[in-house]
Amino acid sequence: MHPRTLYDKLWSDHVVREESDGTTLLYIDRHLVHEVTSPQAFEGLKLAGRKPWRPQSIVATADHNTPTKDWGAGIRDPISRTQVTTLDANMRDTQPKAYFPFLDRRQGIVHVIGPENGATLPGMTVVCGDSHTSTHGAFAALAFGIGTSEVEHVLATQCLITKKARSMLIRVDGRLARGVTAKDLVLSIIGRIGTAGGTGHAIEFGGDAVRALSMEGRMTVCNMAIEAGARAGMIAVDERTLDYLRGRTFSPQGEQWDKAEAYWRTLVSDAGARFDTTHVFDAAHVRPQVTWGTSPEMVVSVEDRVPDPDRERDATRREGMARALDYMGLSPNTAITDIRIDKVFIGSCTNARIEDLRDAARVARGRRVAGSVKLAMVVPGSGLVKAQAESEGLDRVFRDAGFEWREPGCSMCLAMNDDRLEPGERCASTSNRNFEGRQGDGGRTHLVSPAMAAAAAIAGHFVDVRRLS
Amino acid sequence: MQPFRVHTGIVAPLDRANVDTDAIIPKQFLKSIKRSGYGPNLFDAWRYLDHGEPGMDNARRPRNPDFVLNQPRYEGASILVARRNFGCGSSREHAPWALGDYGFRAVIAPSFGDIFFNNCFKNGLLPIVLPESQVDRIFADVAAFPGFKLTIDLEKQVVGTTDGSVAFPFEVDPFKRHCLLNGLDDIGLTLQHADDIRAYEARHLASQPWLA
Numbered sequence: 196m197h198p199r200t201l202y203d204k205l206w207s208d209h210v211v212r213e214e215s216d217g218t219t220l221l222y223i224d225r226h227l228v229h230e231v232t233s234p235q236a237f238e239g240l241k242l243a244g245r246k247p248w249r250p251q252s253i254v255a256t257a258d259h260n261t262p263t264k265d266w267g268a269g270i271r272d273p274i275s276r277t278q279v280t281t282l283d284a285n286m287r288d289t290q291p292k293a294y295f296p297f298l299d300r301r302q303g304i305v306h307v308i309g310p311e312n313g314a315t316l317p318g319m320t321v322v323c324g325d326s327h328t329s330t331h332g333a334f335a336a337l338a339f340g341i342g343t344s345e346v347e348h349v350l351a352t353q354c355l356i357t358k359k360a361r362s363m364l365i366r367v368d369g370r371l372a373r374g375v376t377a378k379d380l381v382l383s384i385i386g387r388i389g390t391a392g393g394t395g396h397a398i399e400f401g402g403d404a405v406r407a408l409s410m411e412g413r414m415t416v417c418n419m420a421i422e423a424g425a426r427a428g429m430i431a432v433d434e435r436t437l438d439y440l441r442g443r444t445f446s447p448q449g450e451q452w453d454k455a456e457a458y459w460r461t462l463v464s465d466a467g468a469r470f471d472t473t474h475v476f477d478a479a480h481v482r483p484q485v486t487w488g489t490s491p492e493m494v495v496s497v498e499d500r501v502p503d504p505d506r507e508r509d510a511t512r513r514e515g516m517a518r519a520l521d522y523m524g525l526s527p528n529t530a531i532t533d534i535r536i537d538k539v540f541i542g543s544c545t546n547a548r549i550e551d552l553r554d555a556a557r558v559a560r561g562r563r564v565a566g567s568v569k570l571a572m573v574v575p576g577s578g579l580v581k582a583q584a585e586s587e588g589l590d591r592v593f594r595d596a597g598f599e600w601r602e603p604g605c606s607m608c609l610a611m612n613d614d615r616l617e618p619g620e621r622c623a624s625t626s627n628r629n630f631e632g633r634q635g636d637g638g639r640t641h642l643v644s645p646a647m648a649a650a651a652a653i654a655g656h657f658v659d660v661r662r663l664s
Numbered sequence: 665m666q667p668f669r670v671h672t673g674i675v676a677p678l679d680r681a682n683v684d685t686d687a688i689i690p691k692q693f694l695k696s697i698k699r700s701g702y703g704p705n706l707f708d709a710w711r712y713l714d715h716g717e718p719g720m721d722n723a724r725r726p727r728n729p730d731f732v733l734n735q736p737r738y739e740g741a742s743i744l745v746a747r748r749n750f751g752c753g754s755s756r757e758h759a760p761w762a763l764g765d766y767g768f769r770a771v772i773a774p775s776f777g778d779i780f781f782n783n784c785f786k787n788g789l790l791p792i793v794l795p796e797s798q799v800d801r802i803f804a805d806v807a808a809f810p811g812f813k814l815t816i817d818l819e820k821q822v823v824g825t826t827d828g829s830v831a832f833p834f835e836v837d838p839f840k841r842h843c844l845l846n847g848l849d850d851i852g853l854t855l856q857h858a859d860d861i862r863a864y865e866a867r868h869l870a871s872q873p874w875l876a
Contacts, residue, residue: 344786447874
């Protein structure tokens with residue numbers, strides 16, 4: 196057999212039928228569900244008199260609308276509450292494999308709870324009505340976001356009608372320098388290939404620098420594949436993948452584990468496998484990244500300055516840059532380290548896992564949030580992450596430094612709950628999107644790593660975390 | 665789903681690249697559990713001068729006179745033309761729901777976000793990819809001729825001026841085209857293969873029992 200990519204293997208293992216034009220009925224192993232993109236799908240199913248095909252494929256949680264403080268008061272916003280109770284009702288009717296509702300000990304961001312419970316496994320097809328489903332590709336799964344009509348389609352048929360994407364290899368050679376994280380790596384990749392660089396592709400991240408990342412770092416990289424335009428990002432199985440999964444709640448055990456492991460070890464791209472597109476990066480060149488605009492591709496290193504639109508030759512790009520600078524309230528050529536911030540958000544499906552919190556706590560320990568910073572908040576990715584952090588005393592480190600320590604959820608990544616920026620406020624955020632209004636109408640988002648966010652909180656402006664003692 | 669065969673309509677130009685789905689329909693409107701009613705909040709942050717929340721009387725809100733959809737010449741527009749990477753970002757299907765609810769039947773751009781592109785077809789909204797030079801030409805024509813209209817013929821896969829003087833062919837996936845032309849519900853189509861799905865599933869779960 197000719198050499199195959201990881202994507203080829205994952206794809207062909209899930210083909211139920213293929214038409215002559217390539218239109219494929221693809222079987223879905225894991226369906227992750229949250230409250231925002233599922234109510235219309237369940238309603239459609241009911242109206243058509245259909246039932247979920249395989250409820251055991253479903254793992255669900257409420258994360259987007261849930262508050263991150265005063266949990267005893269419940270969900271105050273009546274519209275948000277309705278959306279969450281609608282999910283409660285749909286899950287009661289469905290009897291899924293697992294449902295972690297609001298207030299549950301294991302509730303959290305859907306892309307955090309899947310992996311931490313072993314509900315995301317290598318070789319799976321994983322979908323969710325959420326674009327950051329690409330996160331799960333870190334486990335050599337084919338994982339991608341879908342719309343609500345497709346959520347309904349998967350509920351009704353356990354399949355999707357789709358076509359194979361082109362394949363892209365992003366190979367990162369060498370190793371990341373101290374103080375440079377997975378977040379900096381993926382931001383710098385997006386800066387190079389652009390937010391449409393991966394459109395129409397499934398990206399495999401490989402190379403020594405990617406192999407050297409922890410599973411959590413790999414999740415951060417795959418999470419932002421969608422910010423490079425690719426629905427799916429993925430990384431081959433290795434010892435680290437297996438070590439992470441052993442003993443998790445829904446991981447196979449005993450004889451089944453052995454059988455699974457033997458199969459999972461085949462989930463790598465064969466030597467000589469051909470990709471439609473290949474990009475090669477050198478990890479040694481990656482420095483801590485800070486976005487300056489309203490698209491994740493508008494990113495520079497912390498040592499750089501805000502770029503000048505007048506130097507851009509492409510008219511559409513130039514206008515986009517000028518509009519972004521106007522929205523962000525920034526002047527060309529400003530040093531990144533001269534940009535002062537009002538708020539800090541450490542959280543989201545990109546950066547709210549235990550290692551992210553440890554990274555941020557290392558910077559915060561024994562220091563104080565600058566007086567000019569109105570709010571610095573840490574929102575753990577799940578109840579389990581929160582409990583782990585508290586058992587390590589990280590909550591105390593953050594609180595002592597002046598950070599707020601919150602309950603888990605999506606929070607100010609997209610500001611569907613009460614956590615948001617006010618117009619004109621500037622935020623150092625560990626989330627994934629710096630779009631206009633993403634964190635609140637008129638809010639200004641700078642995407643950074645957890646350590647860089649913590650460092651900005653302490654200094655009141657961006658600083659190079661590598662220079663902190 | 666409403667079929668799409670031939671459509672003629674006024675073209676509104678949105679001269680921006682990387683228009684994300686957060687901009688198309690902001691997060692506060694995603695709390696609804698319905699599929700309809702999103703039209704008045706399409707491009708909410710750009711269209712109105714105040715901050716919008718669900719339940720507001722949108723007819724009374726101050727409009728941004730500079731925003732293209734508020735300009736009288738584009739009233740009743742049903743075709744949107746935009747720059748590259750339209751619909752990037754969040755998977756929210758509320759974006760095509762809002763565009764459709766407003767009255768748009770098609771969006772023309774040099775490229776689209778993958779998930780948005782896919783979601784459009786499920787909702788009778790046709791996304792058309794044209795080369796940048798042709799999109800430039802449409803922007804120029806829209807600017808030059810108030811009330812400028814285009815006719816989109818999905819059967820023939822051509823978008824052109826109503827007098828036929830300009831006609832740009834476009835590509836569309838044959839299966840998606842078939843569903844859109846006939847307004848087909850693809851769940852029904854898939855369930856015609858239920859036996860194949862059951863047979864695959866039995867094999868798949870037998871060989872990888874940890875997936876069951």
